[in-house]
Amino acid sequence: MTAVVIGGGLAGVAAALTLAERGAEVTLVRAGPGATALGWGAVDVAGASPDPGGLPWRDPVRGEPLSPAERLGFLLRSRPAHPYAALFPEGDPQRAVRAAKDAAVALDAWLRPEGLGLGGGLDATVLLANVRGALRVADLATADVAAGDVGSAESIVLADVPGLPGYDPRAAARLLAGELAALGLPARPIRVAPLALPDALRAEASRPARLAAALDAPDAAPLLAQAVAPLAAREGLILLPPVVGLARTLPLLAAASERAGCRVAELLGAPPWSPAGMRLDRALLAALARAGVSLVQGRALALGVEGDRVTAVELERADGGRERLAARAVVLATGRFSGGGLVESGDRVRESLLDLPVYDDRGRRLDGEPARRSLRRRYADPQPLFSGGIRVDGRLRAVGADGRPAQANVLAAGELVGGFDPAICRTGLGFALLSGRRAGEEASRLVAEAASA
Amino acid sequence: MNATRSFQVLVIGGGINGAGVARDLALRGVRVALVEKKDFGSGTTWASSGMIHGGLRYLQQDPEVTYHSCLDSGAIQRIAPQLVFRIPFLMPVFPEDPIGPELMEIGLEMYDRYQPLKNGRPHTRLSREQALRLEPALSPRIDCAFTLDEWGVDASRLVALNALDAAERGAEVHTHCEVLSLLREGGSGRVRGARVRDFVRGDELDLEAEVTLNATGPWAPALAALAGVELRLRPGKGIHLVFERRVSDVAIYARGVDGRDMFTFPHEQNSMAGTTDDDFYGDLDRVDVVEDEVRYVLQAMERSIPGIRRHRVIHSIAGVRPTLWGFGAYEDELSRDYEVLDHAARDGVSGFYSLVGGKLAAYRLMAEDASDRLCAELGVDAPCRTATAPLPGGASTPDVAEIARRFGVGWPAAVRLVFRHGDRAERVLAAVPAPRTLCDCEPLLDAELAHVARREGVRTLTDCALRVRLGVGGCQGAACAGAAGEVLARELGWDAERTAAEVAEFAAERWRAVAPILTGPQLPAMEIHRAVHRGSRPWSAPPPGATSRP
Ligand SMILES: Cc1cc2nc3c(=O)[nH]c(=O)nc-3n(C[C@H](O)[C@H](O)[C@H](O)COP(=O)(O)OP(=O)(O)OC[C@H]3O[C@@H](n4cnc5c(N)ncnc54)[C@H](O)[C@@H]3O)c2cc1C
């Protein structure tokens, strides 16, 4: 008899690892990679956005830049529909900041063994540039990019990797300068300099994933360090495109940084290619294995209900076999449309496993009608459909149409929980992490209760 | 207000007809200007099925249209051999069909007589088993099926090639330039050209001409009204649904609940399904697909291809036919014929003509007819050469394998490039040092983008959806629009802000094509689209929805 977590994005993995840390027996069922595997490297707890609907970068009244904690406080006060309200019902930003800091420490520890880590923090905003030169006003990010805080750099060097598709450092340098100006920050020197990789590595540049894999080879670290060293600028920051390995990113950057004598970091990714999500996804799966969580590659098809609780999860394994897992507690962390937690079928939007009610960020039900009904014609308009998801109560139990827990032992975490549009209200991975941890805690309590009953 | 320029002919409207006339006149040595308010082919022509066929459908009411279309189809195949492709059709016959195999056979035999005009093969009759073996997606309920040979073309590319050839032969072509008013002698006399607004540059210019041609398709009545002329059309809206992949290898006929014929056909790596034909009274600049149309098309398709709903519909295309006015007939029964109107004779407004109606398949003949009339008025005595002079790239067909090898690009990318650029494919590939594909949806090369920006007059990123099929696949520009914006920025000298604004406008434009038909399987893609285009927007870009272009 175990806890079953459905969904293997950050929310599900955080729930499963938290359960495992508390000694519970956990099985995680995962159909495949979800939105977590598509990220660019930021792990936003309360990221600012230039969008009118996003969190502001400056205090709207005083004009001062807001700290991450202030943005989180602003969000708790002004967005009652955001599911952070379920995690922090008393609306105390300090408590929320403490919880986020704890969660960040935990995530960092899960990632470190895989050559990845978490950086940034809730005390100061980090300004992270992506490969196009656009700035992200962020708090947490994977350590490889968090070290590239542009705000604290006196001068910046963008490394040019000739032949790398989708990356034009000169264009990026221009946009970056414009971004600093748009944010009202002082200009600083931004230089583009070629990264003199040995020919064997340079030949791989036309396929970014191949270059990244080639840099993972044991003898690549000194070669990279050697190529980076000449770019060094005092008090400066060297930014590389995100191709620094798939499994050994931090050691590679550390070696380069030591050799160059200044900070060396990666740019955030951007389409068409960003390894950040894939790296995160890989590292999370590895952490599951280390913690002894049993992972079932497959899709949960239905939940078996007895009385007021779910007792079993029926699933189809990736190899085609069927299986029924007994469960004392279930955590739904199935994400939204790109995860698979929300689908449209029978010409209406629905939550995929229990047909739980789906609400947008204004409290309107979305699951009675086809998706297109709630779409606005203008891309610039808010799109309620993409803020939609299920609701949870203060103990993260998934809520039914009557506003009460749908089942006594079904919890939900991550993006499946609605009330915000992650493209605009930048809290996606942060909420996945915080709610996943909390759902893990609640689930371990339920498992313990059931065991003692 | 600035520059005034003078021409013999001003052609208004850069659809297939306007571009066709501009090319025809340029080939005859006439000084011609062509203005298009958006981009070439962005009106009705982009919305067409791209069939250069005779239209089996018109055989009964309009055999003239069938004859001319077949004849002109043959000519288009000669002048743009790279851009045409054979579309074998399957026509399933169901037990409940009012027209049984025998009657059908008679109609097809009639059509067979026109086939040689367009290098088509005669029809064949297939047994149920043969048809199902050929196309397993077909409904097993069929009695039998017929094959029918037709030709397709990339319609917006055909417009661009006509405009390009016109330009290369001395015509002046302006995209994103809308005619706001007509210049008149003494205020209300002879039409003397037009005042146009350039929406990219944000200024106006006067284009003076001895004769002005209104070739604005369904907008023709509005343009004629600028001269105080009443022109009546019976505009008919038509839609297509575009599937992420090919639903079938051949085109398949389907029948709507009302008995109308429709079809699904492969186009590049997509399939398209359509079309509808409904009287349209709305705003021509906002033709949206509505739910009823989607259901109507899918219902029809499902009868022929039962599994059709499993396929992912990625976007939709809607347009309005500039059908000639007719009263008391159903939309489908209206004539597909065309007219060249001399407004001097008709309305007492001299120096002003309109070209309306017709079909893509007969565009060249229509353009020839219109050009003959304009030349007569100008006293120009040069013969039409459009039936024999190849369009750009059409003079010879290069070796795909050789090109793929020499430039280190994949076979599919090379095939695509030769299809679109013919014997200019190598020139296109030389536009950048090491050509690369920009998207996984379709092997679009950065070299092609750079080339069309440099040599073919592309002015905005949004143009590229029509011009090079940027972002019209499954990702709808999530993966490729940003990188494409940078290619154009380099070529056209955009600063970072302009580039960001162009990318934002492109994303918004794709959304307009997707939102009305967005259903289950495409929802994840559009969620990602938003994460990309709303979730990583620069701070220095103008706020969403703030673009100045109409
Ligand atoms: C392109 C993109 C970029 C983004 N960038 C950022 C960023 O920079 N910063 C940030 O903070 N956020 C970002 N986000 C948002 C963030 O990625 C999501 O909010 C977050 O990953 C959600 O995590 P999750 O675990 O809830 O869901 P997901 O990661 O979507 O995971 C859902 C999981 O559930 C599984 N699943 C679903 N149904 C079933 C079933 N029936 N049985 C078994 N398994 C099932 C899926 O296979 C998947 O493993 C981005 C999102 C996208 C799409």
Ligand SMILES: Cc1cc2nc3c(=O)[nH]c(=O)nc-3n(C[C@H](O)[C@H](O)[C@H](O)COP(=O)(O)OP(=O)(O)OC[C@H]3O[C@@H](n4cnc5c(N)ncnc54)[C@H](O)[C@@H]3O)c2cc1C
């Ligand atoms: C759904 C559908 C399917 C079809 N399928 C086929 C087919 O398979 N085969 C076939 O032969 N035919 C087909 N047709 C018909 C064919 O598409 C049209 O006959 C043809 O495209 C009309 O071209 P046009 O140049 O007259 O009009 P358009 O392509 O509409 O061109 C007119 C242009 O004028 C511009 N314009 C308007 N006002 C102004 C202004 N004030 N200043 C400057 N420019 C202006 C517009 O932007 C537009 O680009 C189809 C039509 C539809 C709607």
